[in-house]
Amino acid sequence: MEMTFRWFGTGFDTVTLKQIRQIPGVTGVITTLYDTTPGEVWSREKIHALKEEVEASGLRIAGIESVNIHDAIKIGSPDRDQYIDNYIETLKNLGEEDIHMVCYNFMPVFDWTRTELARKRPDGSTVLAYSQAAIDALNPETMFESISKDANGAILPGWEPERMAIIKELFEKYKDVDEEKLFENLKYFLEKIMPVCDEYDINMAIHPDDPAWSVFGLPRIIVNIENIQRMMSMVDNPHNGVTFCAGSYGTNRKNDLPGMIRALKGRIHFAHVRNLKFNSDDDFEEAAHLSRDGSFDLYEIMKALYDIGFDGPIRPDHGRMIWDEVAMPGYGLYDRALGATYLNGLWEAIEKSNK
Numbered sequence: 001m002e003m004t005f006r007w008f009g010t011g012f013d014t015v016t017l018k019q020i021r022q023i024p025g026v027t028g029v030i031t032t033l034y035d036t037t038p039g040e041v042w043s044r045e046k047i048h049a050l051k052e053e054v055e056a057s058g059l060r061i062a063g064i065e066s067v068n069i070h071d072a073i074k075i076g077s078p079d080r081d082q083y084i085d086n087y088i089e090t091l092k093n094l095g096e097e098d099i100h101m102v103c104y105n106f107m108p109v110f111d112w113t114r115t116e117l118a119r120k121r122p123d124g125s126t127v128l129a130y131s132q133a134a135i136d137a138l139n140p141e142t143m144f145e146s147i148s149k150d151a152n153g154a155i156l157p158g159w160e161p162e163r164m165a166i167i168k169e170l171f172e173k174y175k176d177v178d179e180e181k182l183f184e185n186l187k188y189f190l191e192k193i194m195p196v197c198d199e200y201d202i203n204m205a206i207h208p209d210d211p212a213w214s215v216f217g218l219p220r221i222i223v224n225i226e227n228i229q230r231m232m233s234m235v236d237n238p239h240n241g242v243t244f245c246a247g248s249y250g251t252n253r254k255n256d257l258p259g260m261i262r263a264l265k266g267r268i269h270f271a272h273v274r275n276l277k278f279n280s281d282d283d284f285e286e287a288a289h290l291s292r293d294g295s296f297d298l299y300e301i302m303k304a305l306y307d308i309g310f311d312g313p314i315r316p317d318h319g320r321m322i323w324d325e326v327a328m329p330g331y332g333l334y335d336r337a338l339g340a341t342y343l344n345g346l347w348e349a350i351e352k353s354n355k
């Protein structure tokens, strides 16, 4: 595995490349062109400039998170082919710049969903949290406003103000899209992009829906092992794989995380590893990466990745806001750096005990 760190780019991230370079064992960043909109072609020049900036700091781009999918593709509207062609062009440009892993998601309307961005934990840190009761009491159209005061001025991925401004319209557009239709549209998209992925050896890593169930009546399909297997077999190509995100699949307590990892051998192209603390089945908050701070056994998760020979990029995921840091919720420097160090420690111990 390669330990990496998510970085949103100069001007968007409070964390610098210099700081990332100094986290022990981190050699790559997972980044994006944060100022592009879904559907737009990423030019080779822009990708190249980003790559040069990252490499000048002594790091490398280990992959992209995310190249977002235009709603026309997810909805399956008549103009989707144009956006798929643009996506293919972006993949080609990434491939030519020697970038071989792309994380994306296929969630309608919202990306990840949380009801609080700064819930206080007993140690005084603040974390992202989800409560089904709060969701049920919320109007999705005003949800953004209700949480944005805790965003620390950051634009949250998937919660861009221009999207939130047309949210009503978006719900309307998805009204005929059910799970079956969403699967069909994903298949159509994957079939079209696989040739360029084969040509440039690009691993597509679909991110799970977070939480791993339907919210606000919208269909969500990347939620459990059965659905992932369906997704992989409907377009059976090794480049059609997944981002194994422990925190997202783990929202559904029926998902056996180490078991899923073992079942996905060879098709996990990227791993997000973090912990959650459940207060009940449908109220959880994010925790420190350390197993005993939350509900997951991080040793078992890392062990499963080790056992399947996982050799792709991995990153610590959402961190708590600690030590008075002011940053994008989930994406500060300090707690994610602690997370990276902990995951590296687990990996070293597992590796040595297997020798």
Ligand code: DNO
Pocket: 065, 066, 103, 104, 105, 111, 112, 157, 158, 207, 330
């Ligand atoms: C949240 C992230 C997601 C993820 C996208 C991938 O923190 O894990 O926003 O990047 O779903 O496209």
